[in-house]
Amino acid sequence: xxxxxxxxxxxxxxxxxxxxxxxxxxxxxxxxxxxxxxxxxxxxxxxxxxxxxxxxxxxxxxxxxxxxxxxxxxxxxxxxxxxxxxxxxxxxxxxxxxxxxxxxxxxxxxxxxxxxxxxxxxxxxxxxxxxxxxxxxxxxxxxxxxxxxxxxxxxxxxxxxxxxxxxxxxxxxxxxxxxxxxxxxxxxxxxxxxxxxxxxxxxxxxxxxxxxxxxxxxxxxxxxxxxxxxxxxxxxxxxxxxxxxxxxxxxxxxxxxxxxxxxxxxxxxxxxxxxxxxxxxxxxxxxxxxxxxxxxxxxxxxxxxxxxxxxxxxxxxxxxxxxxxxxxxxxxxxxxxxxxxxxxxxxxxxxxxxxxxxxxxxxxxxxxxxxxxxxxxxxxxxxxxxxxxxxxxxxxxxxxxxxxxxxxxxxxxxxxxxxxxxxxxxxxxxxxxxxxxxxxxxxxxxxxxxxxxxxxxxxxxxxxxxxxxxxxxxxxxxxxxxxxxxxxxxxxxxxxxxxxxxxxxxxxxxxxxxxxxxxxxxxxxxxx
RNA sequence: GAGUCGUUAGCUCAGUCGGUAGAGCAACGCCCUUUUAAGGCGUGGGUCCUGGGUUCGAGUCCCAGACGACUCACCA
Numbered sequence: 001x002x003x004x005x006x007x008x009x010x011x012x013x014x015x016x017x018x019x020x021x022x023x024x025x026x027x028x029x030x031x032x033x034x035x036x037x038x039x040x041x042x043x044x045x046x047x048x049x050x051x052x053x054x055x056x057x058x059x060x061x062x063x064x065x066x067x068x069x070x071x072x073x074x075x076x077x078x079x080x081x082x083x084x085x086x087x088x089x090x091x092x093x094x095x096x097x098x099x100x101x102x103x104x105x106x107x108x109x110x111x112x113x114x115x116x117x118x119x120x121x122x123x124x125x126x127x128x129x130x131x132x133x134x135x136x137x138x139x140x141x142x143x144x145x146x147x148x149x150x151x152x153x154x155x156x157x158x159x160x161x162x163x164x165x166x167x168x169x170x171x172x173x174x175x176x177x178x179x180x181x182x183x184x185x186x187x188x189x190x191x192x193x194x195x196x197x198x199x200x201x202x203x204x205x206x207x208x209x210x211x212x213x214x215x216x217x218x219x220x221x222x223x224x225x226x227x228x229x230x231x232x233x234x235x236x237x238x239x240x241x242x243x244x245x246x247x248x249x250x251x252x253x254x255x256x257x258x259x260x261x262x263x264x265x266x267x268x269x270x271x272x273x274x275x276x277x278x279x280x281x282x283x284x285x286x287x288x289x290x291x292x293x294x295x296x297x298x299x300x301x302x303x304x305x306x307x308x309x310x311x312x313x314x315x316x317x318x319x320x321x322x323x324x325x326x327x328x329x330x331x332x333x334x335x336x337x338x339x340x341x342x343x344x345x346x347x348x349x350x351x352x353x354x355x356x357x358x359x360x361x362x363x364x365x366x367x368x369x370x371x372x373x374x375x376x377x378x379x380x381x382x383x384x385x386x387x388x389x390x391x392x393x394x395x396x397x398x399x400x401x402x403x404x405x406x407x408x409x410x411x412x413x414x415x416x417x418x419x420x421x422x423x424x425x426x427x428x429x430x431x432x433x434x435x436x437x438x439x440x441x442x443x444x445x446x447x448x449x450x451x452x453x454x455x456x457x458x459x460x461x462x463x464x465x466x467x468x469x470x471x472x473x474x475x476x477x478x479x480x481x482x483x484x485x486x487x488x489x490x491x492x493x494x495x496x497x498x499x500x501x502x503x504x505x506x507x508x509x510x511x512x513x514x515x516x517x518x519x520x521x522x523x524x525x526x527x528x
Numbered sequence: 529g530a531g532u533c534g535u536u537a538g539c540u541c542a543g544u545c546g547g548u549a550g551a552g553c554a555a556c557g558c559c560c561u562u563u564u565a566a567g568g569c570g571u572g573g574g575u576c577c578u579g580g581g582u583u584c585g586a587g588u589c590c591c592a593g594a595c596g597a598c599u600c601a602c603c604a
Contacts, residue, residue: 004556004572005538005554005555009555068562068563069563069566070560071561073561075566077564086563086564088563090561090562120562120563121562121563122562122564124562124563141539143538143539144539144553144554145553146564148564154539154541154552155539157539158539158540158596159596160535160597161539163596216604259604261602261603261604262601262602262603264603267603267604440604441604471602496604499604519595520594520596
């Protein structure tokens with residue numbers, strides 16, 4: 001019973017205090033090398049003779065992760081998170097007090113040790129411990145499991161527990177730790193790349209009167225001082241363009257945005273968005289920029305532009321789920337395709353079939369348009385406008401085929417209220433999205449800088465809203481005023497950072513990338 | 529929001545036909561001064577997710593609820 005374990009451990013804590021070794025009273029325990037460094041520099045650090053044992057000392061601290069007690073001697077591994085090293089503890093060298101203290105330690109406690117390096121009979125490089133300092137007491141059993149030859153027994157595998165108690169996940173599961181470190185590297189590489197390209201990093205408001213720049217329902221909250229309702233931002237777009245209007249030609253922001261929508265393996269109500277805007281740049285410039293960014297990030301995070309990942313091809317539930325090795329080279333240019341041409345290639349529906357909403361609906365009714373792999377089809381009556389239907393066709397028939405990095409160019413007017421019209425294709429805009437592994441990575445367009453056009457687009461969105469689309473873009477007079485004062489031609493792009501990490505690491509769930517994903521509270525009672 | 533499946537010891541999991549709760553690890557005690565999934569002997573530990581119902585009797589069957597996973601819908 002957990003209370004029993006807890007009281008046992010509190011009793012051990014009390015005894016440590018009686019011995020004058022209160023772990024919580026210690027403030028610092030300096031040591032120079034990580035476990036990995038101790039092992040790497042072993043030959044130089046280990047004493048060559050008994051005389052040197054007194055002078056060639058090492059110190060190390062970490063969490064006790066395994067114990068093998070043998071009466072008056074013991075072995076135990078201490079982990080600093082990244083690596084672990086074995087300690088050898090002997091009663092007649094530690095003395096009565098420290099030996100008792102060692103026996104009061106449990107797996108999960110932090111401990112500092114001092115001693116000299118040596119090799120055990122079985123050949124493991126270890127620390128011969130001559131002194132130890134308890135540094136924290138764990139009041140619970142750590143669900144660490146055991147391992148041998150890289151195979152793990154037991155351990156913490158319940159995903160609910162792993163997400164709710166991420167600290168335990170990080171201690172017990174090396175993969176969780178690996179993803180955290182990889183994400184940090186990737187984000188750092190992104191910042192470096194923008195810095196190298198002369199971009200300025202800015203921060204814009206999270207609290208906004210109207211949440212614009214994307215199609216999503218916002219979170220609502222209240223600002224007491226002004227007694228006004230405000231919304232949490234759903235994108236970074238409009239404020240960043242107002243900075244472009246202020247003649248700062250290259251800006252980017254990495255920030256949290258909030259969308260009041262459901263949770264799935266690719267969605268979380270809050271996520272980290274990267275957006276950047278570059279004056280005097282067009283779509284082709286941005287594509288090249290994305291290619292360069294991804295190549296740089298891959299190089300910094302993995303040391304190569306060639307990223308290999310194991311992807312589940314069956315049910316991830318299944319233990320023997322088949323996997324497929326996918327390799328992508330971010331050193332190569334991405335495939336570039338036209339949206340309408342790709343739809344025609346995968347559905348047989350050409351421009352003539354998709355000229356108007358009515359044409360498209362009757363074409364869908366007349367022909368059996370079914371995705372041969374997933375068996376999915378489209379409900380023609382679900383869409384309010386042609387653009388929505390076209391994007392639906394893209395999602396169902398084209399997206400799953402875009403495994404290798406691909407730019408899809410040319411998005412419909414109705415779903416692109418902030419993108420310039422394509423002068424050569426009525427009803428279409430100068431917009432592209434980048435896809436990897438069948439999932440959207442980025443969304444970019446030539447930004448509208450014509451304030452009259454932008455006003456008309458917002459008005460079109462207001463019509464959609466009146467038609468029942470509560471995610472249609474709101475009117476934003478402040479933004480229009482900025483445009484009326486002049487914005488240079490500008491290319492902009494957005495990338496979901498969490499999803500980018502997910503795509504590059506082969507993770508199947510966004511929640512593996514988010515340290516603390518949204519979870520329903522335990523014991524929640526619905527008020528309805 | 530809808531459907532399917534799941535929830536048993538701190539962790540990972542068994543539990544047959546409805547008959548009164550099991551294992552390994554972890555914990556506790558004893559032995560053990562070079563072990564590494566250490567070993568040997570012994571001990572304790574359960575709101576079987578919650579609440580109802582059926583039954584002489586429910587971990588097991590029925591109903592409702594909580595939470596999770598997956599699929600779908602919305603979205604990036």
